[in-house]
Amino acid sequence: xxxxxxxxxxxxxxLELINxxxxxxxxxxxxxxxxxxxxxxxxxxxxx
Amino acid sequence: xxxxxxxxxxxxLREINHLTEKxxxxxxxxxxxxxxxxxxxxxxxxxxxxxxxRVAGFTRERIxxxxxxxxxxxxxxxxxxxLTGKTFVLNLGxxxxxxxxxxxxxxxxxxxxxxxxSGEYKFIKKDEAVLR
Numbered sequence: 001x002x003x004x005x006x007x008x009x010x011x012x013x014x015l016e017l018i019n020x021x022x023x024x025x026x027x028x029x030x031x032x033x034x035x036x037x038x039x040x041x042x043x044x045x046x047x048x
Numbered sequence: 049x050x051x052x053x054x055x056x057x058x059x060x061l062r063e064i065n066h067l068t069e070k071x072x073x074x075x076x077x078x079x080x081x082x083x084x085x086x087x088x089x090x091x092x093x094x095x096x097x098x099x100x101x102r103v104a105g106f107t108r109e110r111i112x113x114x115x116x117x118x119x120x121x122x123x124x125x126x127x128x129x130x131l132t133g134k135t136f137v138l139n140l141g142x143x144x145x146x147x148x149x150x151x152x153x154x155x156x157x158x159x160x161x162x163x164x165x166s167g168e169y170k171f172i173k174k175d176e177a178v179l180r
């Protein structure tokens with residue numbers, strides 16, 4: 001089943017842009033961003 | 049605001065939940081811009097294509113239902129003052145003469161028009177219609 005996520009307030013342009021993405025493309029974009037964030041955090045930890 | 053995304057496991061959903069709302073917005077906007085660049089299209093062009101695909105996928109029954117609603121004036125008239133009732137010409141490889149019935153419900157950039165010669169209905173983007 002499709003899931004929904006909160007993304008806060010959008011401008012009209014942001015909404016128009018996001019609307020061109022299919023649900024799967026949105027999912028992939030969010031998962032990739034999450035993965036990159038984890039990697040960034042891990043790198044930060046290793047530096048300490 | 050919330051957006052729908054495809055089916056995702058609880059594990060993946062937890063990963064996404066690590067992102068702030070601002071980070072989610074940024075990721076989605078960046079992905080959309082990348083898509084436009086990949087396809088070499090502007091936002092207007094891609095929106096037009098999407099509507100055209102959806103409209104092309106309408107069944108005959110749906111077209112008939114929409115046209116009936118528009119004809120009865122149950123939907124709002126075309127926004128541009130004076131557009132409804134006007135005729136226009138389309139270059140379709142032949143001179144197509146159409147009469148505007150109103151806006152295509154749910155697609156404010158599109159019109160429902162009737163071919164004044166054949167009586168067939170056509171959905172057309174407003175800015176592609178050359179008004180006479």
